[in-house]
Amino acid sequence: MTAAELVIVGCGGHGREVYGIVTAINNAHQRPRWQVLGFVDDDPTPASKECLDRLGVPLLGAVSWLTGRADPPAHVIGIGSPAARRSVGQRIDPAGSGRPRQLAATLIHPAATVGLGNTFGAGTVLFAGVRVSTNVNLGRHVHLNQNSAVGHDTTVGDYSSVNPLAAVSGHCRLAAEVLVGTTAAILQGRQVGTGATVGAGACVVRDVPAGVVVKGVPAR
Ligand SMILES: CC(C)(COP(=O)(O)OP(=O)(O)OC[C@H]1O[C@@H](n2cnc3c(N)ncnc32)[C@H](O)[C@@H]1OP(=O)(O)O)[C@@H](O)C(=O)NCCC(=O)NCCS
Incomplete structure (x- = not known):
């Protein structure tokens, strides 16, 4: 090859x-x-x-x-x-251009741990030390930064980022363009809307609406 x-x-x-x-x-x-x-x-x-x-x-x-x-x-x-x-x-890749999408590489660092039954979109990158559990769906161009973790049955939308050491629990739904700050935690089953930002060190205990910034413990 x-x-x-x-x-x-x-x-x-x-x-x-x-x-x-x-x-x-x-x-x-x-x-x-x-x-x-x-x-x-x-x-x-x-x-x-x-x-x-x-x-x-x-x-x-x-x-x-x-x-x-x-x-x-x-x-x-x-x-x-x-x-x-x-x-x-x-x-x-302009929307509606009608031409085939350019090939985006999906990259998984050899020191990342990936479970079974996951789907990763084109352009998605897993950094060293990342742990992805099982039946996780990551969209296109999602970045899971060093030592972050994504729990079972969670979905992460296109262009979202999970920064170093952050933990997204199981059954969460993160929409597109979400930023999860370094060391933040998102409790199981919570939803985070499009373009929302979770500050570094925050603990998300309630759903986060689109476009807002939340921070602190519990995140507000
Ligand atoms: C939450 C965040 C998005 C806010 O950014 P911002 O709007 O530019 O905020 P500012 O720096 O202007 O700070 C505004 C206030 O929020 C506080 N603040 C900022 N980040 C905070 C955080 N993560 N948790 C708690 N409070 C925070 C500041 O101390 C300041 O408080 P004050 O008004 O009482 O002085 C940002 O600080 C953050 O945490 N980003 C994630 C960064 C990250 O993950 N970096 C890793 C890169 S690999």
């Missing part, structure tokens, strides 16, 4: 962490799965460019480098913010 070409969208810290996941996946197999062509970014900071130099991975250009190609390589969006990830995702 030859390695598939891959471009990482976003060269900030989150994107470079995603590059680390790709490298770990390649190292875990006899033959590399992915050949990283480089990063694309509309507005790379000088610090990020310096980090790319140190990693020895090229910056290919702006996001248009990817969207302008007739036969584009696979991509993964390495952007931490759900709203920014969705915005870039819609540029890559």
